[in-house]
Amino acid sequence: MSQTRRPMIAGNWKMNGLKADGTALASDLAKLLNGETDPVFEMVVCPPFTLIAGIAEAITGSAIGLGAQDCHAADKGAHTGDISAPMLADLGCKYVLAGHSERRTNHGESDADVKAKAEAILASDLSAIICIGETEAERDGGKTMDVVKTQLSGSLPKSATAANSVIAYEPVWAIGTGRTPSDDEVQEVHALIRAELAKALGEDEAAGVRLLYGGSMNPGNASNLLALADVDGGLIGGASLKSEDFWAIAQSCDT
Numbered sequence: 001m002s003q004t005r006r007p008m009i010a011g012n013w014k015m016n017g018l019k020a021d022g023t024a025l026a027s028d029l030a031k032l033l034n035g036e037t038d039p040v041f042e043m044v045v046c047p048p049f050t051l052i053a054g055i056a057e058a059i060t061g062s063a064i065g066l067g068a069q070d071c072h073a074a075d076k077g078a079h080t081g082d083i084s085a086p087m088l089a090d091l092g093c094k095y096v097l098a099g100h101s102e103r104r105t106n107h108g109e110s111d112a113d114v115k116a117k118a119e120a121i122l123a124s125d126l127s128a129i130i131c132i133g134e135t136e137a138e139r140d141g142g143k144t145m146d147v148v149k150t151q152l153s154g155s156l157p158k159s160a161t162a163a164n165s166v167i168a169y170e171p172v173w174a175i176g177t178g179r180t181p182s183d184d185e186v187q188e189v190h191a192l193i194r195a196e197l198a199k200a201l202g203e204d205e206a207a208g209v210r211l212l213y214g215g216s217m218n219p220g221n222a223s224n225l226l227a228l229a230d231v232d233g234g235l236i237g238g239a240s241l242k243s244e245d246f247w248a249i250a251q252s253c254d255t
C-alpha cells in the first residue's frame, strides 16, 4: 500500500439481500465507523439495484460511499430491465463497477462493452471501478499478463483519470473459491497494470490510480495483500456480506 493513494475497501454484494438484510448490514457498518468522517480507508458498498435507495438512506451522514454493480452504456431508452448511469447518480451512487467477470461470463460482456459502460459512468460524473482478470485456463496457459494487458487497454476509457477510475484485478479462479494468487503474483500483476496505465495516461496520473485486488479476500489474508506496494485496497464479495469481516478487512489498512 502506498502512503499517497487512499485505500479503498469496496463490497460487492452481488445478488444478495432483501431490504431488511441490506439495511441491517449497512447500518452495522455505519455504526462501526462510529461517526468517523475521514477514515484512513474509503469504504464503498455496492448493493443490488433494488436496495440502493434504502441503503442511501441507511448510510446518510456516514463516510460510506455508495456504488452499483453495473449499468447500461446508454443514458435512457428502449432497454427493458436495464439501469443507466444517470439513474444511479440520481440515487446517490458515487461508483459503478464495470466488467465484473460475472458480467463478462454470464452476459457476454466484451472489453468494448465494458469501455462503453465506463464511458457512460464517467460522463455521469461517477467513478468507474473497472474489473479485469484471467481465468484459470489462461493462468495455467501462461497468459495472465497478456490477458490483463488486453482487457485493460480494451476496457479503459480515454477520459480515465486517477480521480475518476479505479482498476480491480480479480483473477476469475480466485472469486468465491477461497483460493488466491501468492502475494508476489498479485504484486507482479498490479505492477504490470500500473506500467500499462502509465503508457495510457502518463506516469503521474498512473501513479495516482488505485488498484484493488479482488478474489477471496478475507480477514485472514487482507493484511498481507493490502501491504503490497501496488495494492490500494480490495474488492470484496463474500466477506462483504458480514459486517464484522468487512470491517476487519478495512481495519487491515491501518496496519
Ligand code: PEP
Pocket: 012, 170, 174, 175, 176, 177, 214, 215, 216, 217, 235, 236, 237, 238, 239
Ligand atoms: C467479487 O466477486 O468481486 C469477489 C471478489 O468475490 P469474493 O470476494 O467472494 O471472491
